[in-house]
Amino acid sequence: MVFNRVKNFISYWYLQYLLATSVYMLEPIERRIFNCFLIIVLAMFMYTSYVFLPDHARMIVYFINSYILQPEIVDGV
Amino acid sequence: MNIDEFSQKPVYLASKSDVIQDTSRIRGRMTIREIYNTHVKEEFPASQTVQALESVTSKRMTDILSEAPFSGSVTEQTTRIPVLTHGNGLHQENDRLKTKLSVTNKQRINGHRRSCSETPYGRSMQKKSEMDIQHDKKWESRFYESFEDPPIWTSILTYISFLILILVGHMREFLKKLGIGRVKNISEPNIPGFVTLYQTWESFYHWYIFRRGKDTLYRAINSVPGAEMDVMDRVTDDHYWTFRYTGTSTRVINFGSYNYLGFSQNTGPCAEAVEKSVNELGNAICASRQELGYLQIHKELDDLVADYLGVEAAITVPMGFATNSMNLPALVEKGCLILSDELNHASLILGCRLSGAQIKTFKHNCMEDLEEKLKEAIIDKQPRTHRKWKKILIVVEGIYSMEGSIVKLPDVIRLKKKYKAYVYLDEAHSIGAIGPHGKGVVDYFGMDPKDIDIMMGTFTKSFGAVGGYIGGSKRLINHLRLRSHSAIYSSTMAPSIVQQVISSMNIILGRDNSRDGIKRINQLKWNTRYFRRRLQEMGFIVYGNKDSPVVPMVTFSPAKVVYFSRYCLEHGIGVTVAAFPAVPLEKSRIRFCLSASHTKEMLDKVLEMTDKLGDTLSLKLSRKEPAEYGDSEDQDEEK
Numbered sequence: 001m002v003f004n005r006v007k008n009f010i011s012y013w014y015l016q017y018l019l020a021t022s023v024y025m026l027e028p029i030e031r032r033i034f035n036c037f038l039i040i041v042l043a044m045f046m047y048t049s050y051v052f053l054p055d056h057a058r059m060i061v062y063f064i065n066s067y068i069l070q071p072e073i074v075d076g077v
Numbered sequence: 078m079n080i081d082e083f084s085q086k087p088v089y090l091a092s093k094s095d096v097i098q099d100t101s102r103i104r105g106r107m108t109i110r111e112i113y114n115t116h117v118k119e120e121f122p123a124s125q126t127v128q129a130l131e132s133v134t135s136k137r138m139t140d141i142l143s144e145a146p147f148s149g150s151v152t153e154q155t156t157r158i159p160v161l162t163h164g165n166g167l168h169q170e171n172d173r174l175k176t177k178l179s180v181t182n183k184q185r186i187n188g189h190r191r192s193c194s195e196t197p198y199g200r201s202m203q204k205k206s207e208m209d210i211q212h213d214k215k216w217e218s219r220f221y222e223s224f225e226d227p228p229i230w231t232s233i234l235t236y237i238s239f240l241i242l243i244l245v246g247h248m249r250e251f252l253k254k255l256g257i258g259r260v261k262n263i264s265e266p267n268i269p270g271f272v273t274l275y276q277t278w279e280s281f282y283h284w285y286i287f288r289r290g291k292d293t294l295y296r297a298i299n300s301v302p303g304a305e306m307d308v309m310d311r312v313t314d315d316h317y318w319t320f321r322y323t324g325t326s327t328r329v330i331n332f333g334s335y336n337y338l339g340f341s342q343n344t345g346p347c348a349e350a351v352e353k354s355v356n357e358l359g360n361a362i363c364a365s366r367q368e369l370g371y372l373q374i375h376k377e378l379d380d381l382v383a384d385y386l387g388v389e390a391a392i393t394v395p396m397g398f399a400t401n402s403m404n405l406p407a408l409v410e411k412g413c414l415i416l417s418d419e420l421n422h423a424s425l426i427l428g429c430r431l432s433g434a435q436i437k438t439f440k441h442n443c444m445e446d447l448e449e450k451l452k453e454a455i456i457d458k459q460p461r462t463h464r465k466w467k468k469i470l471i472v473v474e475g476i477y478s479m480e481g482s483i484v485k486l487p488d489v490i491r492l493k494k495k496y497k498a499y500v501y502l503d504e505a506h507s508i509g510a511i512g513p514h515g516k517g518v519v520d521y522f523g524m525d526p527k528d529i530d531i532m533m534g535t536f537t538k539s540f541g542a543v544g545g546y547i548g549g550s551k552r553l554i555n556h557l558r559l560r561s562h563s564a565i566y567s568s569t570m571a572p573s574i575v576q577q578v579i580s581s582m583n584i585i586l587g588r589d590n591s592r593d594g595i596k597r598i599n600q601l602k603w604n605t606r607y608f609r610r611r612l613q614e615m616g617f618i619v620y621g622n623k624d625s626p627v628v629p630m631v632t633f634s635p636a637k638v639v640y641f642s643r644y645c646l647e648h649g650i651g652v653t654v655a656a657f658p659a660v661p662l663e664k665s666r667i668r669f670c671l672s673a674s675h676t677k678e679m680l681d682k683v684l685e686m687t688d689k690l691g692d693t694l695s696l697k698l699s700r701k702e703p704a705e706y707g708d709s710e711d712q713d714e715e716k
Contacts (some may be wrong), residue, residue, distance in 0.1 A: 019694060022636040023239030025289040027316045030245055 172342060216522055221706060222442075222482050227633055227698050235633045235663045239286075242635070246285030260284070261318040282657070290639040291317045293654045296646075301335040301343045304674035308651055329651040330679050332669045337510040337626055338597045339674030340541030340581045346589065347541065347580040351573045358572035366558070367513040369567035378575050381582055382546045385516065387532075390554035393546045394563045395570040397535035398424040398506065400545030403562040405501075406432040408531065409470055411621045414454050416447060416498075417472040420480060425472055434470075435460070441480070444488040447471070451496040459701070469498035475507030475518035475534075479660050479668075481621020481629050483507070486522045499530040509539025510626050515585050515598045521624070539585075542577040544570050601626060601673040604680060606706065608671055611684050613704065616697035620666070623706055628669040629655065630687075630696075637694045638665045644690060650683055661696045 018024040023034055090373065099332035253260045262284045265274050292313065307326040340347060354374070364370035375393065382391040394400040405428030409415060413434040417425060420441050429436050437454075440446040451469065458465050471493060473484045484502075493500050504517045512520030517534065519526050525534065531549050536542040547557060558564055585594040605626045612619050613629060620629045632638045635656060642654050656665035669683070691697045 015693075016695075018235050019634065019636045019640060020238070022634065024636040025242065025286075025639060026245060030249075034241075034245070056620055069536075 078250050080628055127384070137663035148551075160688065164198075166315065217489050220483075220622070221704055223701070223704070224480070224482075224620050224698060224699055225618050227618065227631070228700070231633050231698060232663055235635075238634055238636060239662065242289075243281075243285050246281060249285060254601060259315065271556065279658075286635070287656070288317050290635065290642075290654070290656070291376055292320070293639055293642040293646075296651070297322070301341060302331055302336065303341050304331060304336075304339070304537055304672060304676075304679065305329065306334070306651065308646065314630045322410050327646070327649070329646065329649050330675075330677075330683065331651055333651050333653040334672075335506070335538040335602055335670055336541070336672040336674065337539045337670075338515070338581075338585065339600075339672050340539065340577075340584075342541070342674075346584070347577055350580045351576045354572045360573070361571050362569050364568060365566060366564040368571050372569075372572070374575050374579075375569060378570075378579055381579060383548055385582055385586060386532055386548045387516070387519075388532060388548040389551045391546050391548040392554050392557050392561070392564070393570060393575075394432045394561075395544045395567060395574070396563075397537050397543065397545040399531060399563050399567065400424050400535065400547060401503065402428040402431060403567075404533075404547055404557060405429055405472075406562065407557060407560040408432070408436045408501075412459065412464070412467040414466045414469045415472055416450055416454070416469065418442065419472060420475075420477050421472060422478075422503065424503070425474070429472065441477070442482055442485060444485055444492065447489070448492055448496075451492060452496060455496060460480065469496070469499050470501055472501045473503070475502060475504035476510070476622075476627060478506050478627055479629060479666075481619075481625040481627045483511070483518060483521070483622040483625055486518055486524060490524060493528075500528075501531045501533065502529050504532065504534040505545075506538055506625075506627060508534040509585060510601065511624055513598075515539075515594070536574075540578050540581040542574045542581070543576060544578070597600055597673040601671065604671045604675055605703075608669070608684070609678070610703065610706070611680075612687070613699065615684075615688055615691060617687070617691060618699045623704065626671040628671060629638060629666040630669065631664055631666045632694070632696055633663060633665065634699075635665055637696065638667060640694065641667055641690055641696075645686060650687060 015024075018031075023031055026034065086534055088106075095520070099298050249258060249260055252258045253264075262280075263275075292311070297309045297311070299309050305328055307328045310323045311320040312323060313319065334341065335555050342348065351523075358372065358374065362370045362372065366375075378393055380393050382393065383389060394403070401422070401424035405425070407431075409432045411433040413432075415429045415434050415436045417429060417436060417438055418441055419438040435452055439450050454469055457463070471489060473486075473489060476483055486502075489500060492498070502518070506519070508517040511518060514520055517532075519529065519532070527550075529549075531547060531553065533545065533547045536543040537544070545556070573602060580589075583589050584591070587594050602624070605624060605628075609619060609623055609628060612628065618631045620631060621627065632641060638654050638656060645652050653668045653670070654665070655668050660666060
């Protein structure tokens with residue numbers, strides 16, 4: 001029963017994705033290629049953000065704090 | 078001004094509005110002799126005495142310069158008021174005046190730019206001058222149209238989806254050049270020095286975007302397209318490049334045919350009369366109207382159409398498209414101006430272009446824009462030479478089939494009388510479908526049919542036949558009988574079709590001594606109001622007037638509209654899809670064409686399915702309160 005509910009949930013949202021981006025109208029092979037392309041792009045995006053985002057965020061916070069606490073000393077870090 | 082002055086020079090009205098104040102001040106310097114030469118001579122015979130002349134000119138000069146001619150009731154308007162124009166005696170002044178006039182007046186017109194409130198193609202404040210406000214009659218309070226805009230994320234998603242389709246299409250083109258993939262379009266070798274056979278965007282759109290949804294259009298049917306029809310099943314083996322019929326057919330409820338009064342039947346009194354006429358008169362008449370092709374039955378039809386419309390005479394043409402395209406060139410020519418609505422049908426556009434007249438379009442159903450263009454036309458006149466236009470013709474349609482909007486006819490007639498233009502009304506979709514007696518948009522507003530110079534319509538939609546008609550004054554129809562291309566070159570209507578029109582018109586007029594006509598008209602009206610109100614209550618965006626039997630429900634995204642149509646066909650309903658290029662790119666829609674032969678159960682079935690699909694596809698985008706109006710016009714009048 002749980003599998004049915006999960007399947008319904010996924011198929012509903014898959015259809016919404018197909019209709020909203022108009023991938024519904026493409027041929028089956030085009031659909032597969034487009035889905036693969038989208039998954040690859042999303043995977044790369046997630047990987048990049050997982051690896052680099054904490055460091056970037058920490059540096060931004062550091063810069064903002066140092067700017068707030070005292071005037072900026074333009075000397076490079 | 079009536080069409081009897083067809084061959085004479087038209088005269089333009091100098092009304093006292095701020096836009097042309099310059100001209101009246103300048104023209105006040107005309108001498109008495111010049112005034113006499115230009116228009117008093119035309120009106121009065123040469124034996125008039127000087128006192129009469131002076132009394133005439135002084136009275137009329139003061140009339141024109143001090144008083145607005147269009148005030149008070151309509152009957153005052155019909156008296157002839159002479160007009161000060163650049164007559165024949167003013168050539169020397171013309172050159173000096175024309176540059177000055179055109180510059181000042183263009184600035185003033187652009188400074189007071191007015192556009193319409195709530196049309197699909199523009200909206201802003203609506204301003205009216207004082208003398209026009211008194212003519213806001215009761216019709217405006219009962220006139221309701223809506224063209225709602227969707228939320229912004231819908232438009233963004235629609236554009237993204239088109240972007241994806243275009244990118245994929247370009248990929249396929251590129252792969253085709255490399256030889257990968259099966260693309261079955263016609264490719265031509267790139268010969269330098271020759272124009273390409275296929276236009277870039279239109280052909281690209283057709284091959285890579287339109288083709289993907291082609292099974293929703295051009296469906297073949299196996300039966301008469303009445304309230305229900307048999308659609309032949311077809312499958313595609315190569316992704317919609319070609320189709321193959323399987324041999325079976327599905328019975329569906331027909332919401333795709335124009336069958337407003339339900340005369341599209343193959344049984345009944347009309348069909349029996351048609352059989353009899355074929356036995357008597359044959360299948361086709363192989364001669365043109367001016368030679369041997371005008372039979373007694375055609376004369377009967379012409380007289381009946383004239384009687385139905387309330388005009389003096391009518392002429393019929395065997396093809397609806399040709400009625401427009403072949404008769405407009407006989408009415409206007411090279412020195413005339415045509416002001417046509419921007420959403421006019423292709424036949425009207427073709428007729429206007431063939432005639433050789435100058436064409437200007439005004440915003441859809443926007444009377445302020447039309448008035449601006451009329452004023453510009455009268456002041457600036459022809460573009461290079463600044464001669465006056467020979468005629469100004471306003472071309473409008475009764476109901477616009479893609480939008481479901483009804484023309485604001487009282488305003489058009491008011492402007493026509495004020496600026497002395499002519500009106501060509503194309504009632505292809507509105508004849509038989511609206512109005513308390515089914516006589517079209519003129520009946521709907523309660524206006525006089527003699528106000529409209531040229532009333533055109535077709536028999537295809539409400540009468541179950543083919544062909545078109547043009548109605549007007551006897552003098553106009555006599556001119557068309559001689560000069561129209563369709564009267565000279567095309568053969569006349571087949572007797573079976575003529576008989577079908579005659580029988581159906583007699584039923585609508587009630588001359589067959591039954592209440593069938595009234596029942597059909599009332600059923601259509603009830604269907605229209607019920608269906609539209611239910612759709613709006615559910616929350617869909619529906620365009621158009623509350624009374625138009627064409628119901629365009631907008632779905633915006635191309636994938637959704639294709640899914641909707643396919644799902645409906647699987648479940649027994651046939652609807653039409655309207656997408657680019659018939660409608661704007663992001664506003665594709667599903668069009669329901671209601672009919673008097675649809676029962677309430679059929680409408681309920683469709684509404685239930687639309688409700689379910691609206692939830693699945695998230696189409697319930699309307700953010701306005703549904704308008705409150707009654708089931709019929711009697712309930713409207715009670716308010």
